[in-house]
Amino acid sequence: MATSKTAHDSAAPRSSRALNELELPQVVAESPEKIGEIVASMHDVVATRLAHPRRFRASQLKALERMLEAHEQDFVDALDDDLGKGSVEAKMTEIDMVRAEIDHAQLHLSEWMESKPVKVPLALQPAAAKIEPQPLGVVLVIGAWNYPMQLVLAPLVASIAAGNVTVIKPSELAPATSAMLGKLIPQFMDPRACVVIQGGASTSKVLLEQHFDHIFYTGGERVGKIVARAAAEHLTPVTLELGGKSPAVVMDGSSIAVARRLAFGKFMNAGQTCVAPDYVLSVGDAGRNLEKQLAKAISGFYGKNPMASRDYGRIVNAAHFDRLVSYLGDGEIVIGGGHDRDSLKIEPTVLANVDPDSPLLSEEIFGPILPIVAVDSFDAAVRFIHARPDPLVAYLFSENPRLQSSFGDQVRAGAIVHNAPNLHLAVPALPFGGVGASGMGSYHGRHGFERLSQMRAVMGKTTVLDTLKAVYPPYTWAKSKLIKRLL
Template identity: 65%
Template sequence: MGLFTSNPLPDPVSDSAPPVDEHPLRIAAVLEHLRHSADTRITHPRRFRAGQLRALEKMLAERTGEFVDALNQDLGKGATEAKFSEIDVVRAEIDHAQKHLAEWMDSTSVKVPLALQPAIAKVEPRPLGVVLIIGPWNYPLQLMLAPLVAAIAAGNAALLKPSELAPVTSGVLAKLLPMYLDSRVYAVVEGGVDTATELLAARWDHIFYTGGEKVARIVAQAAATHLTPTTLELGGKSPAVVDNHLLPTAKRLAYAKFMNAGQTCVAPDYVLSFADTDALINRLGQAITSFYGKDPINHQDFGRIISRNHFDRLVSMLDSGDVSHGGDYDEQTLRIAPTIMRNVDLDSPLMTEEIFGPILPVIEVSSFDEALEFIAARPSPLAAYLMSESPRLQSIFSDRVRAGAIVHNAPLAQMVIPSLPFGGVGASGMGSYHGKFGFDRLSQIRSELSKTTVIDTLSAIYPPYTWAKRKIIDRLL
């Protein structure tokens, strides 16, 4: 699930949140209000869309402090990380959309076959209507607002449902969004599983869900009732294949893995090493210490686990192999130190489930081919990373690995380029967004044909089909 994804709709048994006051009648009224406003086409003009994008950017600029504080309360994120990984990513998306909006909205002329001339044909992006955006808890601001940027740019109305597991950020969004955006067409509804269930029962023109595979199946089933198209941004176990043990490699892996305490959907989930594995693990330990000191649990730039259930799940994984670095944890603060493991049980949850926490298994393989076979035997991940300077290995990796994104030597960097699509394949997701890809995803790409009736050039293909007409048709078509 996005730079950064998780499971926004918790399992009511294993991941329950405090009860939230549900308002079914209010939700129905909000839906009716948004639908009515969308039908009046107020979101269609480019001027309106551009104005709403500016308003969203203004909110992020003026309210940075409130969002940073909320993210710290929900996830223990330091101010710098919160700003660049959540706020700045969205602002880059807004800036990119503002620069290209007119170009994206333009229709494209299409060549008309001789048999239909004279005529004019074109392809034109049109708003879908009302979009439901369901966001996760791990990047509760960025993964709510980046899809909203796409929805606004595409001319849609939208309802946002933030994760109840990040209640402070959810509350700030619910408070601030109506103060900056047009409340006729954009709304926030807070709540838990009951709220999400009610929202999914309604008819939408598109559902954009960021989360885990389990809930994605529920979303897809609900959407199928109304034949509603969906975008599913999921996760999976993103591998990193390493053929060197250089410190820059270790630093980039450690940075990508332990940002947000490992609660990032495109973080390296495990490492396959066919170089000097001992040296690589040592370098990883050095990188962790250089980032977070000798007591990372109490470091201001290292966050906490979102909930007790997730914390307990992660701690139980520490028994699945040998801890080479880290392994400490604090039950009171829900913090787990950055941990490197080796000799892991490949059949344990550590290697069969997305870890989504600050634990990095390092698995030694005998060759590059063995690493590729290891990846191919598992579901397609959201991203796959190769840490190698070899052009030959990079070419083979790109050709043979099936993943939402292929990245060489720069894990996570793909997320900050608005012109690159973000999305999974197979179990890691359906559909992509960011930049024009998000605009197109939340638009109807409609065909339009216009032909005059003054001259009936189609008469040659009307029945009855004489020998002469058949000859003409064969030549025209």
């Protein structure tokens, strides 16, 4: 593929110190028979209640924390090898986010594990009732390649906190990080309670044929449907963290602050972020001003040649690169457009006047291409969003409280965020998850603990005083009147 600009040599993928020094094993799938044995052994571990005690859960969270501390640079190198992530971005978006989840879980674990009493109706007293969190059992976590560390370890934190044992399947499309997880997790975690299985689609297929007590999948809608169908065979509950076309409605494009936040949210990880603004709906004349401000923001972040910036990542592989480059002719390139197949780099690109039939407006872009679509009004923007599947997150750039309230009332999305793309992921107390086509179930903090727990009902009533005599047959006229009054 011809390139319009040439990337600097320093921006090309380099082999990581992690791979060279630690001599990590190749990412090789286990045989179907071996996978079946592993999962069966995990169910045996569940029967021993090994992972149930609070002390064990706390020790495993601490072990995970020690792994991140001892091998931070090794993970940074692996992420650079897989995705060209700069050191600061890798630490901020992968390692530090997992650390925040661990810290939050350690702080609140005892509180989360406590049973919660509930009121019993007067007619049923004397009695006591409570909600008791119980581990589900064996949890399968299938990770994604765009954040190959965070999207495996954050669900693992929730699974550990909930007292489960966990089978991890990292993404084969991020082989360095996958191999690092496969090497280090058995060294730090109890191998009876956490197992890493490497491999590609065939390995995932075999795993999905096994019986699990919960399946946690992060990825695209197409594979999400496959996971849901396979889970249905065992009546296994699932958490699906998918994606979709997350819109950003911009009311005023003249603000450099808005442009910087849009550019930061969109072009982080070279646009390969599920909550990145997928496209902009510019209201009125906002688009023209926004284009100018975005150009300033992008050059301020990455310099005149973004593909040479060590703070700007690359596309995961050639197939995704070719898909993204094929979109560049579907609109007017107003910023960027340069690309280099050898380094798998595409400049931060902004398109205007996009072809209405282009995949840019119907499929998740998942790359550093930002279409700006002009709409006449706020109401037109809302109608545009309504005409498409529910997004993982919807952004509104406006300081107007009335518009913010109206946006939240009218738009259905996994999250509603005002003026700050992507940042809601960094708040452990907020649930993260989609709705409709963008996923089901949420996690982070307590929400992850409860998602991967059975919130079991427990009730007890003494037989010393049999107050239920009033509702036993035979049902006389007097009893029927009494029952009606009691209930």
